[in-house]
Amino acid sequence: MRYQAQVRLKGFPPQNATFNRKTDAKRWIQQTEAAIREGRHFKTTESKRRTLAKLIDRYLRDVLPTKPKGMNAQGRQLTWWKKELGCRSLADVTPSLLAETRDKLHQGRQPATVVRYMAALSHAFTVAVNEWEWLEDNPMRKVRKPKEPRGRVRFLGDDERHSLLSACKASDCKQPYPVVVLALSTGMRQSEIMGLKRNDIDLKRGYITLHETKNGERRAVPLVGHAKQLIQQLAKVRRLDTDLLFFSEAKPSAPIFIRSPWGKALREAGIEDFKFHDLRHTAASRTKRDNQPRLYTLADNI
Known part of the structure; x- marks a missing residue:
């Protein structure tokens, strides 16, 4: 003997199931009715019906193209997850399974890399929860991220800063000096x-508008002191074949490639273990030391 159970609630599609025991059928009816009223039932159904591979495929097709900066890296990261767990239903992708896969991912990779892989999949889960209603919760939220080591911090001392600026100023290529x-x-x-264009710079008000930033938000940066004077000098010579402020002579539509003159300036200044991004650390360190707003203090004292 078999028992056919059916749940019919107004505004929802009917749900059917078959059981060997009448008590099981009654229990299923009660649980299903409660889950539908609380908005849990269909998400659970979707999570059992969909696989992680389908979730990743939809994310790669519909969501990732809206994030051009991270398209290549996140696409590669999500493809790795798809290869490892793509055949699993979303209901089976539990925090414990993700933690086990995280440990496998950790082999041969730095903690920071593992964190980025986890973040890529976590965002895909979040979209599936909030917009697609394929899941009730993001299982990655309960998975511990590996602890990242403290980042490298290097900044210029006063003597190094003056030496570097002197070397840049003496360079055959004139653009690295105003860049630094x-x-x-x-x-x-x-x-x-x-990426600066001439239209991004308001010399009258003393501001630079950044349209393309790391976090995707537009922001304004004050332009004062010696930096403003250098930009004013650059603005006097305007080329019609490019809008870029720092352009390549060989290809004006592309920004200048300063790797070679930058490296030469570092060698001539006798500065070791220093990267361009460390100029950002230098700016921050001087702000903390002077206890004044960085943008005005530095520009006036370079």
Whole structure:
């Protein structure tokens, strides 16, 4: 003998199931009715019906193209998860399974890399919870992330700073000097400086508007002192074939590639173990030391 159970609630599609025992059928009816009223039932059904591979495929198709900066890296990270756990239903992708896979991921990779892999999948789960209603909760939320080591911090001393600026100023290539001054004055990233266009700079008000930033938000950066003077000099010579402030002579539509003159300036200044991003650390360290707003203090004292 078999028992057919059916739940019919207004506004929801009917649900059916078959049981060998009448008590099981009654229990299922009670649990299903409660889950539907609380908004849990269909998410559970979706999580059993969908696989992680389907979730990742939809995310790669619909969501990742809206994040062009992280498209390549996150696509590669999600593909790894798909290869490892893609055949599992979403209901079976538990925190314990993710933790086990995390440990496998940790083999041969740095903690920071593992954290980025986990973050990529976590965001996909979040979208599936909030927008697609395929899950009730993000299982990655309960998985511990590996502890990242303290980041490297290197900044210039006063003598090193003057030596570097002197070497940049003496360089055959004239653009690295204003680039370095701007980095020290504002704390801007190299990509932000290289992407500057003339229309981004308001010399009258003394502001730079950054449209493309690391976190995707537009922000304004004060431009004062020696940095402003250098930008004013650059603005006097305007080329019609590019809007870039720091452009390549060989290809004006592309930003200048300063790796070679930057490396030469470091060698001539006798500075070791220093990267362009460390100029940002230098700007921050001087702000903390002077206990004054960085953008004004540095620009006036370079």
